[in-house]
Amino acid sequence: MPGQEGRTEEWGIQVSHVDRRFGKKMVLQDISLEVKPAEVFGLLGPSGSGKTTLVKIIAGIDEATRGTVVVGGVQMPRIDMLGKIGYMAQSDALYTDLTAKENLDFFASLFGLPSKQRKRRIEEVMELVNLTDSMKKLVSAYSGGMKRRLSLAIALLHRPRVLILDEPTVGIDPALRASIWNELRAMGRAGTTILVTTHVMDEAEKCDRLGMLRDGRLIAVGTPDELKAHTHSATIEEAFLAYGGVRG
Ligand SMILES: Nc1ncnc2c1ncn2[C@@H]1O[C@H](COP(=O)(O)OP(=O)(O)OP(=O)(O)O)[C@@H](O)[C@H]1O
Numbered sequence: 001m002p003g004q005e006g007r008t009e010e011w012g013i014q015v016s017h018v019d020r021r022f023g024k025k026m027v028l029q030d031i032s033l034e035v036k037p038a039e040v041f042g043l044l045g046p047s048g049s050g051k052t053t054l055v056k057i058i059a060g061i062d063e064a065t066r067g068t069v070v071v072g073g074v075q076m077p078r079i080d081m082l083g084k085i086g087y088m089a090q091s092d093a094l095y096t097d098l099t100a101k102e103n104l105d106f107f108a109s110l111f112g113l114p115s116k117q118r119k120r121r122i123e124e125v126m127e128l129v130n131l132t133d134s135m136k137k138l139v140s141a142y143s144g145g146m147k148r149r150l151s152l153a154i155a156l157l158h159r160p161r162v163l164i165l166d167e168p169t170v171g172i173d174p175a176l177r178a179s180i181w182n183e184l185r186a187m188g189r190a191g192t193t194i195l196v197t198t199h200v201m202d203e204a205e206k207c208d209r210l211g212m213l214r215d216g217r218l219i220a221v222g223t224p225d226e227l228k229a230h231t232h233s234a235t236i237e238e239a240f241l242a243y244g245g246v247r248g
Pocket residue numbers: 022025027045046047048049050051052053054090
């Protein structure tokens with residue numbers, strides 16, 4: 001239907017021959033990868049390997065020096081994709097002098113969430129990240145982990161078809177981390193395409209497929225089992241090291 005969101009099968013991500021250079025520094029080199037619709041795809045790599053730079057380009061916040069990125073059939077960056085992509089940055093983009101509820105209201109209107117659905121959806125996402133009791137608190141009084149959780153709630157608010165999460169569970173305790181991952185898996189099954197960066201190996205195991213980045217290059221792509229089998233490794237960490245990665 002014209003003007004309607006695409007069908008689930010259209011919401012994949014295609015990255016083709018992407019370079020990103022900052023001055024003389026080549027931060028991403030010839031990255032090509034495909035995230036299939038409704039897949040949970042993990043980007044794994046040590047600090048400084050280029051994960052954030054790559055997800056920013058995919059989300060349309062930064063632009064490649066060379067190469068193309070297509071999300072949901074649309075070449076990025078495109079301002080009108082804002083409402084279709086949920087992006088959670090590594091540093092929280094929150095208004096600290098507002099309450100959580102006020103932040104959610106602001107982003108809900110920015111995303112064009114119909115006001116009828118707004119209240120209910122805000123309650124749902126806050127419940128999901130276990131912040132219901134802190135809805136009216138000023139964000140300046142939130143801990144680091146609470147801010148991460150609120151950022152995640154905001155990224156989920158408009159039920160985006162594509163969810164891009166940059167280290168979403170940093171500073172979040174193991175029990176809540178497990179419940180957030182359960183929810184991400186459920187969203188994947190329900191048709192959301194999810195791209196997530198992580199340092200955490202047990203999170204990597206929960207992804208359908210993984211891309212391993214080192215020094216701005218993609219050194220391996222596959223399911224966790226494929227990557228382990230290919231390198232005769234017992235764990236993803238061992239596989240990563242076998243592919244030439246370094247510890248994060
Ligand atoms: N705006 C910029 N100008 C110059 N260099 C940059 C810029 N943004 C990123 N870089 C460099 O690009 C490289 C990759 O950074 P990036 O943040 O993408 O890595 P990362 O894998 O996400 O690391 P981390 O896990 O620590 O977040 C780093 O060497 C960083 O210093």
